[in-house]
Amino acid sequence: MSNLKILVGCKRVIDYAVKVRVNSAKSAVETANVKHSLNPFDEIAVEEALRLREKLGNNVVKEIIALTCGPPKSQEQLRTALAMGVDRAIHVEVGKNDSETTNTLQPLAVAKLFKAIIEKEQANLIILGKQAIDDDANQTGQMLAGLLNWPQATFASKMEINGDKLTVTREIDGGLETISSKLPAIVTSDLRLNEPRFVTLPNIMKAKKKPLEKFTPEQLKVDVTPRLENISVTDPPVRKGGTKVDSVDDLISKLKSAGALE
Template identity: 65%
Template sequence: MSSLKVLVPIKRVIDYTVKIRVLPGGKGVDTNVKHAMNPFDEIAIEAAVQLKEAKKASEVIAVSVGGAKSVETLRTALAMGADKAVHVETDADVQPLEVAKLLRAVADKEQPQVVILGKQAIDDDSAQTGQMLAGLLGWSQATFASKIEVEGDSLKVTREIDGGLETVRAKVPAVLTTDLRLNTPRFATLPNIMKAKKKPLAKLTPKDLGVDITPRLEILEVAEPPKRSGGRKVESVDDLIDKLKNEAKVI
């Protein structure tokens, strides 16, 4: 099989080191804080760049859906080794199905053989976009990948599952989603950050792609998880079972 063109969707999210603060009224969270590339998407970029370095991929294209500041995230992807970027600019809060439709339209334009994206974004934890995209494209899919190997006209993918590891073969074209153990993303070096400024970055809008991004879901309330109460000692197993059953109500 000739070298693959790889499309890597990435998302700008609140940095994982930031403590999230719920806004008064419970309609959302404070977003006026430090942002960064979604950690699982960093792993996806690294996976694509490694395929290119191994001569298994010919081109890596990063794409992001979001506001003007998403360009910063795309430049980071370019500094990590992506060849070009596509910014689908919108200030709307785009939900997974609409993101998948936008990515399908970008895939139709760019004609990649493989799409690699993080298994989930750490802001909404939906873990839906990759699967929806594969369904819309009608492509093979392999989710939660911890190892990717190119073998002929297919990909051999080791998946993280509840019971351990599962190895599957996915025919190209395919959509893959990345898990934590796939790799350790590289840092963008200063020289590569400077080079990234000269790499091509195309701008599109949902209208350009013919996709309606009207939300289908409404957030009714956002709330912090309940604060954890202190532990306590019990005198016997029977006492423990009684408290688990009658107080904690978990059995």
């Protein structure tokens, strides 16, 4: 395919190094005054799009677009993608802050928003992170493929493009599986697909001048009303301390008394 337009997803999530806390209302995790960053799997997706262009050339990969759905601050993550080398960005604004977005946006709504933008932009290769590290849903890529009726290759650890043929090596429980399909297609990136590049200060400055377009769900005619309701969010139970035993017989006795060997 000589006219490849790649769209990559860029979700704003709580930074992986932050210790997550449940809010006082027990309705969600605390997002106020918490460091956020680009979802690591999405960062891998951005890197893979850039590597495809470097390998195939500008004559094949015409454009790389970063897309996010979220509050106004999500533009920070789009600027990160732009600084890495993405050509332009699109922001679908949902919610006024991180908490509001978390309570509103669910995978199906995100997939519908992506579908609307893909059809508008006529993108023919979509690369998403296999999951976001905040909800670990691992649903958006698969739902998007279903809505578009496109082939999908999930958990990609290697991908190649030859003409209009896409070949992906994906990680499965039993090892590795290699599949191929024709473009257009949806790919979700796994951890071992690549290692994202370091963003330099000059590129961060250049990213500020790159185009960033904004939409709302209403403009895209997409209903983002939540289909599911969170009843409550609680911390996992505190792990109880272990005890030492003097013999195997004592261990078996304790396991029996705890009901572990029934």
